[in-house]
Amino acid sequence: MFTPEINRRSWLSAAAVSLVGLQGKLQSAQPAAPGQWPCWRGPTRDGHCSHMAWPKTLQGLKKSWTVALGDSYSGPITCTKHVYTTQTLDAQFETLTALNIESGETVWERKWAGALSVPFFAKSNGDWIRSTPACDGHRIVVGGIRDVFACFECETGNELWRIDFNAKLGSELPTFGCVCSPLIDGADLYVQAGGGVRKLNMDSGELIWVALEDGGGMNGSAFSSPVIAELHGVRQLIVQTRTMLAGLDLQTGNPLWTREVAAFRGMNILTPTVWNNGVFTSSYGGKSELIAFSPTADQWKTDVVWAGKAEAYMSSPIVVADHLYLHLRNQRTCCIDLNSGEEVWRTTPFGKYWSMITNGEQILALDENGELLLVECNPEKFTANDRTQISAEPSWAHLALAGNQLFVRRQRGLDAYIWNG
Numbered sequence: 001m002f003t004p005e006i007n008r009r010s011w012l013s014a015a016a017v018s019l020v021g022l023q024g025k026l027q028s029a030q031p032a033a034p035g036q037w038p039c040w041r042g043p044t045r046d047g048h049c050s051h052m053a054w055p056k057t058l059q060g061l062k063k064s065w066t067v068a069l070g071d072s073y074s075g076p077i078t079c080t081k082h083v084y085t086t087q088t089l090d091a092q093f094e095t096l097t098a099l100n101i102e103s104g105e106t107v108w109e110r111k112w113a114g115a116l117s118v119p120f121f122a123k124s125n126g127d128w129i130r131s132t133p134a135c136d137g138h139r140i141v142v143g144g145i146r147d148v149f150a151c152f153e154c155e156t157g158n159e160l161w162r163i164d165f166n167a168k169l170g171s172e173l174p175t176f177g178c179v180c181s182p183l184i185d186g187a188d189l190y191v192q193a194g195g196g197v198r199k200l201n202m203d204s205g206e207l208i209w210v211a212l213e214d215g216g217g218m219n220g221s222a223f224s225s226p227v228i229a230e231l232h233g234v235r236q237l238i239v240q241t242r243t244m245l246a247g248l249d250l251q252t253g254n255p256l257w258t259r260e261v262a263a264f265r266g267m268n269i270l271t272p273t274v275w276n277n278g279v280f281t282s283s284y285g286g287k288s289e290l291i292a293f294s295p296t297a298d299q300w301k302t303d304v305v306w307a308g309k310a311e312a313y314m315s316s317p318i319v320v321a322d323h324l325y326l327h328l329r330n331q332r333t334c335c336i337d338l339n340s341g342e343e344v345w346r347t348t349p350f351g352k353y354w355s356m357i358t359n360g361e362q363i364l365a366l367d368e369n370g371e372l373l374l375v376e377c378n379p380e381k382f383t384a385n386d387r388t389q390i391s392a393e394p395s396w397a398h399l400a401l402a403g404n405q406l407f408v409r410r411q412r413g414l415d416a417y418i419w420n421g
Contacts, residue, residue: 035403037078039134040181041271042401045227047318047356049401054362057386058374060420061406065104067414069097071128074142075181075355075398076407076414079135079154082107083400083407085414086142088128091115096133096142096150098157101405104416108157114144116177125176126411132181132225132398134189139202141184145177147193147216151205161205165194172217179269181225183237188250190237192222197239199253211253212241223267229274232295238279242266245281245291247300257293257300262286271316273324275338278305280319282312284329290338306341310334315354318363323379325363327354333365335379347382355398370395370410391415 041047070087077084082098089095094114098107117127131143135154143149150162165171171194180192188208189200195216199208214220224240228250231238236256237248243266247256261268264285273280275290282288288308294301315327323344324336331349336342351367358364362385363375370391376383390408397409406417 035405036080037076037400037402037407038136039077039184040075040132040225041316041398042357045183045225045271046273047316047358049357049359051360054359054364054374055419056362056374058372058388058419059386061372061388061390061417062420064102064405064416064418066416067099067104067106069413070095071126071411072409073126073128073130073396073411074409075132076400076409077133077135077140078400078402078405078407079137079140082154083402083414083416084133084135084140085409086129086131086133088115088145091117091127094129094144096140096152096157098154099414101402101416104414110150110152110157110159112144112148112150112162114146114148116145116173118176122176127177130177130179134182134184136184136202139184141182141189141202143178143180143182143191143193146173147171147178149182149191149193149200149205151189151202160203163200163205163207165198166216169194171195172215172220174216174221175218176221176223178221179223179225183226183228185228185250190226190228192224192226192239192241195220197222197226197237197241197248197253199250209253211248211255212239212244212246214241219266223269225271227272227274231274231277231279231293234295238272238274240268240270240272240281242268245272245279247293255299256295257302259291259302261289267313269314270312273317273319275319275322275324280317280324280338282310282317282326284311284313286311288312288326288336288341290341308336308341308343310336310343313352315356318356318358318377320358320360320377323377325356325375325377327356327365333382335382337379344379345382353396355396357399357401364399364401364406366390366395366399366408368394368396372408 074086147165196213263283267284317326393410400407
């Protein structure tokens with residue numbers, strides 16, 4: 001019988017063996033040039049940018065250009081000399097636009113039919129594109145709200161392939177729209193769409209395997225995005241469906257392990273967070289948990305290291321050393337000691353959502369109301385070094401930071417800033 005306290009002691013003892021203390025770290029799935037932001041939550045999909053000193057205030061933040069666009073929740077990404085963004089137009093079409101990173105001038109734009117009306121109780125979350133594109137330096141993949149994924153050449157915008165999961169496979173359209181942001185890993189592409197987790201060939205769009213099929217529709221279609229990490233020396237795809245966490249074999253899609261995660265109406269939204277050979281998650285209507293793994297001959301054993309009462313909503317956390325910074329369902333932000341699960345501080349309310357980027361010393365956090373905060377990575381107390389209203393429009397898209405250029409995708413536009421000390 002599993003005993004949480006005994007398991008916690010053995011877990012911490014094993015963790016102490018590591019001099020680095022960050023085993024099982026997320027891996028960069030595609031090479032990124034210095035100062036690039038090529039996919040969801042950055043090069044390693046965990047909100048970390050290359051370590052560099054940031055100013056202690058936001059006073060040096062100056063807008064360099066702005067572009068008006070249609071509605072979007074997709075985060076902007078950067079690759080080589082372009083910044084890419086999406087939009088929904090006239091409730092009929094979606095586009096992917098490549099802009100010159102220095103001037104904001106349109107380099108190319110591609111448009112396709114794509115629109116979906118979400119249920120009335122979710123209307124406040126919009127009827128427009130959600131998925132953040134991914135780029136490998138030569139090709140860019142984008143997912144539309146109706147489970148259509150397409151691949152284009154970065155420089156020219158030439159379409160290389162397209163797949164409509166609903167038309168090709170007969171899966172139900174995702175009731176709340178496709179949310180998953182694609183993951184490129186060399187010649188492979190991973191998405192949670194079309195009623196399951198799917199691996200595709202990056203060159204052709206050919207389907208290679210499908211795992212954890214849920215059929216899509218109202219009760220399927222994941223809200224999370226996958227990551228690749230190494231746990232106990234095994235490189236694997238880690239996904240969160242609406243009902244479970246799972247680690248999948250990259251070659252076959254076979255589950256190495258699965259773990260049920262409770263949540264209200266399947267609202268498991270966070271990107272899985274890997275730390276010290278374990279995985280952290282938190283859900284709306286559930287709780288926060290750190291899951292430990294023990295590889296066996298047939299399937300890995302999973303155990304809860306610790307569980308806490310903190311309930312996340314849509315904001316994926318930031319991990320710095322052995323502390324986790326998490327924005328919660330009740331609009332507060334907390335700091336959790338990952339060794340013990342102890343919540344060491346909690347703030348008063350902010351917005352409903354934070355997108356967060358860190359350099360390991362500070363966190364840039366943008367809420368959905370357009371307020372930008374600069375917060376210390378301080379496990380002792382919450383310290384906001386600065387805050388400023390950066391947008392009057394809703395700003396649910398994730399921030400992107402490329403060198404000293406900050407990109408903010410508000411609901412109906414994209415703004416570029418230079419951030420100097």
